[in-house]
Amino acid sequence: xxxAPSGTEEVVLPxxxxxLDSIDESTLKYSRLAGIDNGTASMVAMAxxxxxxxxxxxxxxxxxxxxxxxxxxxxxxxxxxxxHDEGKGFDLSCVHDPTDPERCMASSGRGIYxxxxxxxxxxxxxxxxxxxxxxxxxxx
Numbered sequence: 001x002x003x004a005p006s007g008t009e010e011v012v013l014p015x016x017x018x019x020l021d022s023i024d025e026s027t028l029k030y031s032r033l034a035g036i037d038n039g040t041a042s043m044v045a046m047a048x049x050x051x052x053x054x055x056x057x058x059x060x061x062x063x064x065x066x067x068x069x070x071x072x073x074x075x076x077x078x079x080x081x082x083x084h085d086e087g088k089g090f091d092l093s094c095v096h097d098p099t100d101p102e103r104c105m106a107s108s109g110r111g112i113y114x115x116x117x118x119x120x121x122x123x124x125x126x127x128x129x130x131x132x133x134x135x136x137x138x139x140x
Contacts, residue, residue: 006075007033013052013068015060015085023052023070027081030072034079035140044079044138047118050111051083051134059085059132077140084133089126 009030013019027045036044052068060066066086073080095112115122121137 010071015066034074043118047115055085059087079138081136086131088128
């Protein structure tokens, strides 16, 4: 594990899918500072990309005037990613199970599942007035 200091970085991005490359790069960089190995860091980046994709497509409904805020917090042994959109939120109980045989061939709907499989903790906070916040934690 790296003996790196703790840190925080926050970026505010336009609600566009073009930001995903920068999310991948940033997530890899900061997860390594938390001591996460390269293979796991790639999986964590995939979870971050899924969270930001959901924020852009579903949360902000691809509205060009809205933003997505991504906050990274790291310390040796722990990496936290918080993704916030400006949408109306959603009912988590209405999210389909992508492992259901009837859904396994669907072209979308795996983002939350991927986040939960990759990360050690995934929490959602939703408000119609202030948007959705997803907080994901990975331990090294």
